[in-house]
Amino acid sequence: MAKKKDKGITFEEGIGQLEQIVRELEQKEVPLEEALNLFRQGIEMVQHCNGLLDHAEKQMEILLEGPDGELEVRPADFAVEG
Known part of the structure; x- marks a missing residue:
């Protein structure tokens, strides 16, 4: 997976890249170094x-x-769970 600068990536593109990373990590034959790099990405x-x-x-x-x-008009204040 080619590393792109994060600044130009939209939310939707980022989610798509995360899904691709998960698919790659789910492969059983991913070498350790590659798996660590994918995890970092x-x-x-x-x-x-x-x-x-x-x-x-x-x-x-x-x-x-x-x-x-x-x-x-007031700023939105959303409670974050987690």
Whole structure:
């Protein structure tokens, strides 16, 4: 699997690459060095995708009614489980 710079990879492309890495790791005859390299790439891709999700969450806003009855925009605050 060719290593691409993470910066230009979309979330969907990252998930696709993770799926490919998993398929390759599931092969029983992957040499140890290659398996370790694939695992490292997978961890890096998970971190990249997580960063994209964090960035998207920060960009989301919720429109709520304030105490005075006026609508106001607030940053979204999503509880993260796990």
